[in-house]
Amino acid sequence: MTVNKQSASDSAGRTGNWEEAVTRFLVDTPDYFLRHPELLATLAIPHPEAGRAVSLVERQVKVLRDRNESMARELKDLIQIARDNDQLGERLQRFALAMIESGSFDEALDTAQDMLRQEFGLEGVAVRLTGNPRPPFPRPEFIDGEDELLDGLLMRLVERNGQPLCGAALPDAALEPLFGAQAAGIHSTAVIELGRRGLRGVLVLGSHDPQRFRSDMGTVYLARVGDLLRSALARHLVTAPA
Numbered sequence: 051m052t053v054n055k056q057s058a059s060d061s062a063g064r065t066g067n068w069e070e071a072v073t074r075f076l077v078d079t080p081d082y083f084l085r086h087p088e089l090l091a092t093l094a095i096p097h098p099e100a101g102r103a104v105s106l107v108e109r110q111v112k113v114l115r116d117r118n119e120s121m122a123r124e125l126k127d128l129i130q131i132a133r134d135n136d137q138l139g140e141r142l143q144r145f146a147l148a149m150i151e152s153g154s155f156d157e158a159l160d161t162a163q164d165m166l167r168q169e170f171g172l173e174g175v176a177v178r179l180t181g182n183p184r185p186p187f188p189r190p191e192f193i194d195g196e197d198e199l200l201d202g203l204l205m206r207l208v209e210r211n212g213q214p215l216c217g218a219a220l221p222d223a224a225l226e227p228l229f230g231a232q233a234a235g236i237h238s239t240a241v242i243e244l245g246r247r248g249l250r251g252v253l254v255l256g257s258h259d260p261q262r263f264r265s266d267m268g269t270v271y272l273a274r275v276g277d278l279l280r281s282a283l284a285r286h287l288v289t290a291p292a
Contacts, residue, residue: 138271141169149278155286159191162279166255174236174256176228178203181250191251199224203252207243214272215241217265219256228254238263242276246284253279 076082083089145165152158159177166175177191178200193200203224206215218238219225225233236256240263244251253276257263 142271142274144169145275146278149282152282152286155283156189158279158282158286159189162253162282166275170255172255173258174229174232174239174254176254176256177244177251178228178254179244179249179251181245181248199227200250200252203241203254204243204245204250207241207252212243214243214269214276216263216267216269216272218260220254225256229256232256240269240272242272244276244280244283246280247287249283249287 145162148161148165149158152161163175163177166172178193178197179189179191180193180197180200203215207213216239219236220228220239220241222233225236225239229236233256235258237260238257240255242253242255244253255263255272
């Protein structure tokens with residue numbers, strides 16, 4: 051038996067046109083079923099899961115219920131995000147006050163690292179600095195001379211116009227010098243620039259949670275942490291003697 055492909059195509063086209071016309075008519079005539087309520091009792095469509103026929107009203111109820119459930123989930127997510135942002139804002143305020151009240155370079159740097167671990171729940175916090183001015187006392191965060199790791203991180207920040215760099219964990223060759231014994235458990239990182247007045251440096255945050263720092267996340271709060279720490283350190287820096 052030979053099938054007329056052209057006829058089949060024409061039939062499908064006519065069906066599509068009729069469906070579009072019916073759809074447009076129902077959209078343009080929202081009171082149609084109000085004027086013909088008897089049709090609601092006779093119309094039936096397949097149930098999407100059970101396969102049995104259901105009334106149009108039942109189908110509409112299910113569509114509305116599904117839509118409400120979806121909107122309820124979205125609202126719940128938005129509420130949780132708002133709560134998380136409120137908590138983050140409170141932590142950031144406490145961090146800002148601590149930086150303002152710090153009385154020395156040591157206090158600012160030690161307090162910042164302690165608060166980031168405890169208040170923000172981070173498993174890894176590292177600061178790496180170089181340049182001049184610098185404090186007139188030794189600090190493990192300061193590096194003398196050129197440092198390939200710091201240079202590489204600063205170069206990546208330059209490519210982002212100074213915006214924090216977030217994403218998967220840095221390579222093992224970078225994690226171990228930064229986080230020491232905690233390096234093995236770090237699965238996501240954020241790198242924040244700390245340079246000011248001739249000082250070059252980075253604040254590197256690490257988390258066990260792979261989703262804590264994502265490449266697509268916002269970085270406003272991270273940038274503020276960097277601004278606060280950078281300003282606090284700059285207040286206590288002095289130019290080293292030549």
